Amino acid sequence: MEEFHNQGELLKVIWKLLYSTSSARDQGTLYAARNTLNARNVTQDPADDYYAASDLVEKVATAYIITGGLTHFGMESIDSIPCKHVYDGEVGNTNDMQEYIFDQARSFVKTFTLPEVPKLPEYGPNCNTYNCRYCGKKYKQPHSLRKHEFSIHGHYDLLFAKEKVSSSKDNENESDGVSAYIKLVLTLGLLRMDRNDAIHMGDGSRMLRIDQFLVLYYKYCHCTKYAFGTLETIAQTEVLLTERQAHRLIWNRTVNHRGDVNTNHPNDLDVEHCNKVFKDFAHSYRGVFTEKVVARVSKSAMKVHEIIKQFDKVCNVRVPSGRHKTCDKEIDIITLVRQFQACNLFDFIPGRSHYAYPNIKENPLTELDIEFVRDWIAASLKKFQNKHFC
Ligand SMILES: [Zn+2]
Known part of the structure; x- marks a missing residue:
């Protein structure tokens, strides 16, 4: 799975779940923030301008973190003194101070993100050959296996069990749609950050750990190719490759031209420099933007970029960076923080919701048909089985 496209696909997930042009009046939503910041390059398709979309998500998520922090510490503005969760340890003791701030951050993350993922069911087939988990008896149909395990071995199965475990405990009246939206923005925004x-640290192991969350979000949003591709990479590193090959795959996903610890880039495409070229190329394929086209374009875009760079060098052309300065970014974030603060976004107010998201689920992953996901994983593993990896 190629990194650059993975990052783009995550934006698509965020757009599907959280971007709506009918949410202009809903303060705190991505689209309202886009209008506030006049980020006109951001459109309904994040692929139109990867950087603009990416910038917006980062600014909104950061503004949420700051606003949430202000609420957590009972502060009126970023310059005021905390009234809640006040540090009463020794000032100057860096260990204590650090530990305190990590504790506070941890409790904030626990309250405002959704780290829970649904577990695979403990009933039904647990291997592709449909063997009984107790006596090993082999079945042709998963249904017969389940019936056997239930009736012969008393193994709990939702399908046959009389007393159903009630999983939904959410009371419609008690939910706060605005709060649910915030949690989703923070969850996806933080996963993305x-x-x-x-990527910047070249930490392949961490990238894969985050990908395990992303597979489920891809699955939920019907991003079929990316769900499959990401699962394939995970399966490669976990079971399909030798230890040596797996190690190479995990730690060979980025390149570092500048040599600082945090200057790594995805190795499939040098995003910082080639994105523009890539986009120009990709533009001519609008409408038929398949994985194959993406692969072809990213290959040729690299070459073209090399040629252009060489040309500029020979002709002494200076290329403007085209990126916003850090201070512009800060002003934008502070603008959003002020706006968010005025809306009491971080208070829990049962019954409220954004106009454009009347029925938003607090954790969309709990909506996943997890039996279906299990069967999809099993079927995908069967497909990988026939491929040759090295
Ligand atoms: Zn059995």
Whole structure:
């Protein structure tokens, strides 16, 4: 699975779940923030301008973190003194201070993100050959296996069990749609930041850990190819490759031209420099943007970019970076923080919701048909089985 496209696909997930042009009046939503910041390059398709979309997500997520932090510490603005969760340890003791701030951050993350993922069911086939988990008897149909395990061995199965475990405990009246939206923004925003950071640090192991969350979100949003591709990479590193090959795959996913600890880039495409070329190329394929086209374009875009760079060098052309300055970014984030603060976003107010998201689920992953996901994983493993990896 290629890194650059993985990052783009995560934006698509965020857009599917959280971007709606009918949410202009819903303060705190991505689209309202886009209008506030006048980020006109951000459109309904994040692929139109990867950087613009990426910038918006980062700014909104950061503004949420700051606003949430202000609420957590009972602060009126970023310059005021905390009234809640006040540090009462020794000032100057860096160990204590650090531990305290990590504790506070941990409790914030626990409250405002959704780290829970649904577990695979403990009934039904647990291997592709449909053997009984107790006596090993082999079945042709998963249904017969389940019936056998239930009736002969008394293994719990939702399908046959009389007393159903009630899983939904959410009371419609008690949910806060605005709060649910925030949690999703923070969850996906932080996963994305974490993943970007992992890429910059060349931390392949962390990238894969985050990918395990992403598979489920891809699955939920019907991003079929990416769900399959990411699962394939995980399966490669976990079971399909030798230890040596797996180690190479995990730690060979980035390149580092500048040689600082945090200057790694995905090795499939040098995003920082080639994105523009890539986009120009990809533009001519609008409408038929298949995985094959993406692969072809990213290959040729690299070559073209090399040629252009060489040309500029020979002709002494200076290329403007085209990226916003850090201070512009800060101003944008502070603008959003002020706006978010005025809306009491981080208070829990049962019954409220954004106009554009009347029925938003607090954790969309709990909506996944997990039996279906299990069967999909099993079927995918069967497909990988026939491929040759090296
Ligand atoms: Zn049996």
